[in-house]
Amino acid sequence: MSSTNNLPINDELDALVVGAGFSGLYQLYQLRKLGSSVKLFESGSDVGGVWYWNCYPGARVDSETPSYEFSLPELWKDWRWTQRFPDRNELHSYLQYVGEKLDLKKDIVFNTRVTAARFDPDTDRWTVTTEQGTIVRPRFLVLAVGSASKPYIPNLPGLVNFQGIVHHTANWPQGGVDMEGKRVGVIGTGSTGVQVISEIGPKVKHLTVFQRLPAIVLPQINSKVDDEKHARMRELSPLIYRHRKQTASGHTVHSFPLDTFSVSSEERQLLWEELWSRGGLNFCGDNFKDMMINQEANDEVYAFWRNKILAKFDDPVMQKKLAPQVAPYPFAAKKPVMDDNYYKVLSQTNVDLVDVRKTPIQEITDKGILTSDGVEYEVDILVIACGFDGATGGITQIDIRGLDGASIKDKWTKGVYTNLGMTTANFPNMFIVYGPQSPSILSNAPTTIEIQCAWITTCIEYLKNNRLTRIEATREAEDKWRDLTMSVAGGTLVSKAESWWNGANIPGKAVEPLYFAGGIPYYASILREQEKNGYPNFTLSTHGQTAATIDSENKYTTSQ
Ligand code: NAP
Secondary structure (H helix, E strand, O other): OEEEOOEEEOOOOOEEEEOOOHHHHHHHHHHHHOOOOEEEEOOOOOOOOHHHHOOOOOOEOOOOOOOOOOOOHHHHOOOOOOEOOOEHHHHHHHHHHHHHHOOOHHHEEOOOOEEEEEEEOOOOEEEEEEOOOOEEOOOEEEEOOOOOOOEOOOOOOOHHHOOOEEEEHHHOOOOOOOOOOOEEEEEOOOHHHHHHHHHHOOOOOEEEEEEOOOOOEEOOOOOEOOHHHHHHHHHHHHHHHHHHOOOOOOOOOOOEOOOHHHOOHHHHHHHHHHHHHHOOOHHHHOOEOOOOOOHHHHHHHHHHHHHHHHOOOOOHHHHHHHOOOOOOOOOOOOOOEEOOOHHHHHOOOOEEEEEOOOOOEEEEOOOEEEEOOOOEEEOOEEEEOOOEOOOOHHHHOOEEEOOOOOEHHHHOOOOOOOEOOOEOOOOOOEEEOOOOOOOHHHOOHHHHHHHHHHHHHHHHHHHHHOOOOEEEEOHHHHHHHHHHHHHHHHOOHHHHOOOOOOOOOOOOOOOOOOOOOOOHHHHHHHHHHHHHOOOOOEEEEEOOEEHHHOOOOOOOOOOO
16 A cells, blocks of 8 residues: 555555546546546645646637536536636646546555556556556456647757746646736747737737747637526526537537538628628638538638738738738648737737748847847746647656557657557556547547547446456557548648647657547447447457457456
8 A cells, every 4th residue: 555645545446547637637537437446546735637827928729618528417517617718727626626526636646757667467457656666456447648748848048047937838837927017029929829929918018929830820809608598598508518519520510511612702891891800710620511612612711811921910011920811721621729919918018029031030048039140139037839749748747658668658759550549559557638639639628528538438337347358459440540530630631830739849759630529429439339349440358368258148257
């Protein structure tokens, strides 16, 4: 028996869940309902996952309430959102509420970072080690580490010499950073950078934005949820949860069921103006159905968007930097950014926009940032908003070793192999939630997480009921899953952009579609098939004896 934070840990747990974000909390709840002995290790000091760590100024979700929440009635009936798109503090409060309402905290060990896991074929258990020295031996290991848990800091020569304050947005101090009256530099203009810029621009003395490619920013149109709206939202909530499982994205938006050029130019403008005025995901999610497969159609949407942005600036230099004539990448092939103040803030006199494709960052000096044209931008605070080693980084940073002793990092060096985006050959009894080759970030998180955690729970229940101690994805199944993942993404324009959706943002990482773009209904139907047919894509066994030898009446009697 080992113990951490005064919480007794049974060495031989049924399951260990890693990570206390949306995925981990839901998985812990579901496994506990099975009667399993299950614990959750979390490296932070509170629940929340990305909504714990990403406490940078302006952090906000762009999925709409009430779609961005769990569908459990015991949760939603007593929860009240105050904003259409809640900010980080509200989301963190929600996940704290989830933890309390479901009484999860008693099984969570905080401030505990899992550093290694090794599968023992003699016992069919994992040996999991933490930075704090705890060792546990769960039968099942569920990695709920999220898709954005390994922050990416690019090679910035001289960074160690900087004398001011520097933080990556995903490692922002929980107490915040006082920026008022300070000179601030922000590197990166993805969803995160745009939110930071928008929030701090009006408060700081001077802001210098270092932009590589311009973001495609759409109106979010956030609003307060008043009593009437709340009441209506709660009447509709059960319908919304059912609806979101029927859409490709797991949100409640659907692509418009016509092709771009099948309607007149006037009709196109009418639809786009309507979607624009709705804000949020509507402009992308409800757009013409060929937007992401037909380059000409995509160019047409870009032209509409560009005209909107050009109208916000008189300065042709700013127009060119922010909305170039030729799209820097296909529209929506990188995650579109949603914000209501970004362009207004960039127009302020205390804000400069530096195009680092023209004048790359040469080095970080003790005072600020020196670009290739010899200009030194002096700053007191440097914000690194350069994103994540997504999908795989949070997993491969743990030294996880499977049956043959090889690590998951080695296995995935040249490309990711999973079965169903949740399991991988040579790593038995290991499940991944919201990970690579699953719908993950291409979908609404709670929708996918509920589907995946339910599948994992049912699978573990099946194994327990049949006294099976090991489940392992077959190589053939993961080859097929990889092919399917590649082929559904290959038919879209997404592969034409370099981003964390395909690993191109990390030097040296294999560039390939990292997420399953086949949509939620298709994904869920494939999972159901596995469940219904006794997991044909896996090898099931009990201490070395495969399921084929199981007496169907007596099942296994071997002690576990
Ligand atoms: P990101 O989308 O990967 O953006 C990273 C930014 O850093 C890009 O502008 C990139 O430029 C820039 N960059 C990277 N390396 C650089 C370098 N060496 N020099 C200069 N610039 C560099 O990361 P993110 O903004 O953190 O967003 C990640 C994901 O988090 C989003 O896609 C989204 O899924 C999630 N998120 C969601 C919300 C929300 O729901 N509202 C908010 C924040 C984040 P290039 O474009 O040229 O590569």
